[in-house]
Amino acid sequence: MKILIIPEYGTYGGALTFLKRLLYIHNKNKIETAVLIQKNQQIPEIIALFKDSGIKVFVSTNRFKLFLHPFFSPLFDLFFCWNAFATYHPNIIIISNTSPGIMLSVLFFPVPVLFVMHSYPRGKMPLPVRIMCRMASRYNNRFVTVSKFSKENIHRFMGVPREHIEVIYTSAKPIQTHTTSENAHILTIGHVVWYKDPECWLNVARKVIDKKQEVRFLWVGDGELLNSFKVRIHELGLERRIVMCGFSNQIENYYADALIYFQPSLVESHGISVVEAMAHGLPCVTSDAGGLPESVVNGETGFTCPPGDVNCFVSHINKLLDDDELREKMGRFGKLRAETLFSEELQEKKMICLYTSLLQKWVSKCPTTN
Numbered sequence: 001m002k003i004l005i006i007p008e009y010g011t012y013g014g015a016l017t018f019l020k021r022l023l024y025i026h027n028k029n030k031i032e033t034a035v036l037i038q039k040n041q042q043i044p045e046i047i048a049l050f051k052d053s054g055i056k057v058f059v060s061t062n063r064f065k066l067f068l069h070p071f072f073s074p075l076f077d078l079f080f081c082w083n084a085f086a087t088y089h090p091n092i093i094i095i096s097n098t099s100p101g102i103m104l105s106v107l108f109f110p111v112p113v114l115f116v117m118h119s120y121p122r123g124k125m126p127l128p129v130r131i132m133c134r135m136a137s138r139y140n141n142r143f144v145t146v147s148k149f150s151k152e153n154i155h156r157f158m159g160v161p162r163e164h165i166e167v168i169y170t171s172a173k174p175i176q177t178h179t180t181s182e183n184a185h186i187l188t189i190g191h192v193v194w195y196k197d198p199e200c201w202l203n204v205a206r207k208v209i210d211k212k213q214e215v216r217f218l219w220v221g222d223g224e225l226l227n228s229f230k231v232r233i234h235e236l237g238l239e240r241r242i243v244m245c246g247f248s249n250q251i252e253n254y255y256a257d258a259l260i261y262f263q264p265s266l267v268e269s270h271g272i273s274v275v276e277a278m279a280h281g282l283p284c285v286t287s288d289a290g291g292l293p294e295s296v297v298n299g300e301t302g303f304t305c306p307p308g309d310v311n312c313f314v315s316h317i318n319k320l321l322d323d324d325e326l327r328e329k330m331g332r333f334g335k336l337r338a339e340t341l342f343s344e345e346l347q348e349k350k351m352i353c354l355y356t357s358l359l360q361k362w363v364s365k366c367p368t369t370n
Helices: 014-028 044-052 073-088 104-108 127-136 148-158 198-211 226-235 251-256 272-279 310-322 324-341 344-365
Strands: 002-007 032-038 056-060 092-097 113-117 142-145 165-167 185-189 217-220 242-246 258-263 284-287 302-305
Touching (some): 002 014, 002 073, 014 032, 014 044, 032 073, 092 344, 104 113, 113 344, 127 148, 142 148, 142 344, 148 165, 185 251, 185 272, 198 217, 198 242, 198 310, 217 251, 226 242, 251 258, 258 310, 272 324, 284 310, 302 310, 310 324
Parallel strands (some): 002 032, 002 092, 113 142, 142 165, 185 258, 217 242, 284 302
16 A cells, blocks of 8 residues: 655644654554655654655645635646656545645545545635535545534535545543642643634633632743734733743643643634643643534533633633642543543544545446556
8 A cells, every 4th residue: 555645734733743643653554655745844853754754755846825725726736746646656645634725636636535634614615616525525535524523614615525524533642640740830732823812811811810829821832923922921020920932842741730721712623732631631621612522521521611701711720720629530531531532543543444445445446456
């Protein structure tokens, strides 16, 4: 079996976590693999990972802004992908996608395609896109997404039939221990961007620390709003209690020292950081946006609130801070849920089953295919 992966990813986040996990699965199952990336995706850490995994790397030109538009994207997709496809001759192509509406023309390549979507459209896509999705799904292709909520939106706004969309949850590594120290904090991890709602986060943090003198709030991650929120926190004189940490590759240490995980997102497909927090035995307080309620069971593994409801978040965080037994109980239930539903073994099993199913159906339709 030969698989060509065409991934989108950043310096961290769910798409990068998925790619790393996928490469591990392929290496473990001895699946010959190549990747096709743009020039601006040559992040040293990831290139080193490709090299260590013995993966062939194709590098092509960067996508100009014009070709992010759904009407023009197919032109770039064909130009970008065809040479690697014609050279490598994969049995399966995997698109790992964070931008709904691009890379769709690959669905019409003469091999089965697994189109993995880490995000979802928040409104109806243009008619040509919906037509392409509906036509392509009739071939031996499958869409994969990370939550039932995302699945419904992909069906509703992209026109992909539900029966052609598989839900495979993001996985988290099993964690043996979780210990807090005197530096215990309330933790948030993610890009500092609008849809993570840093405004709500800051308002919640201010209200909680006003009553809880020993508590600190930490947000680990970079993003376009990082510096502006650092300035605001400094102007408030709260930089010792409310900390924007920036990017870190030592995330495990932050999880280990946390008391509660807090994520007030306005939009979320599933939330890899929430799943990782649960695996670390942390009770989670999140919004009920998108696929988050599929991870956090309200009242059992943590609490969920309507997006932007500052008082709801403050109330639940304070409740957990005041009750060590409840915090430990919810963390224990969350860890069990992560081990049951979001295990690496389950993700691997579902991916391998999909590969096998795609190839079997393809061979049955094209008996002369080698």
